[in-house]
Amino acid sequence: MANAAHRTRTATFFGGVVPASDQEEELAYGIGLALGDAGLVVQHGGYNGLMEQAARGAAARDGQVVAVTLTNVDWGEFNPYVTESVRLSTMGERFHRFLDNTDLVVAMGGGVGTLHELTAALWYAGNIRAVPVWLAGETALRLLAFLKAERWLFESPTRPLGFLREIPDLATFERELSVLLDSRDRRGDLDSVIARGRR
Template identity: 35%
Template structure:
């Protein structure tokens, strides 16, 4: 979520998760702006890793945060989402808002329909996703 601030649990979780990914040698791609995106990018930069920020001119927010190694500028939300998905060898989903939910839903559906390789994991971090997963699984076993 773009609203998390230093000291918030979501910010800390993003920072710690990204730090582990960077130490394992992964490049971390995200939306490139503030909140948990900034926390993750900062952790990766401090661990000596690489980050990709996929920003969107339609948001009118300007450039990526200062910890992004490489910025990819897109012109629409759909293009941004497609770019993030194409970049991923796996998908780590932190607690978030409707934007994060959209990203999870798209990746999950693409994987269910066989449009993403089966070896690309979706990793849900935290407990906030559990009720949603149970709800969907009950409807679509």
């Protein structure tokens, strides 16, 4: 069995089908480019809008794009950059696919479906596993400010929010991604040393 340092890294991207602005479309594309450059598999719903822009960016770097959807619904055709699809029976299975083994969740603006995905990720990261959740772009950052102001989302001793990052622009995303992957590489090296010591 391969160790964790050699596992394929994955980023989960949540974003709506109707982008709020050209700037958010450009940011989604840039995020896809950065994820593709870093060798992460991008998984999302597989459809259009911001998902398509992120997929287009990843594909421009020969990245793998996985559409994760449900078996018994028809939300339309996948965008042309999807390289693989996974169809699951329930929304619960879909969320587990998105969150259980991902290295990063990136959420941008969208509709109620994106809101559902984002709040599931926030709850999961705060209660199950502190997977990094990064909110990117003006729309998502306005939502985050509202959630904090209205105390839908707040930090406590038992619910730290260290997994959250605010990503206003592509330069911030690229910088944070570099830091995240460097720390994962160092952690993987440490895990390898520990595994060798147990033999």
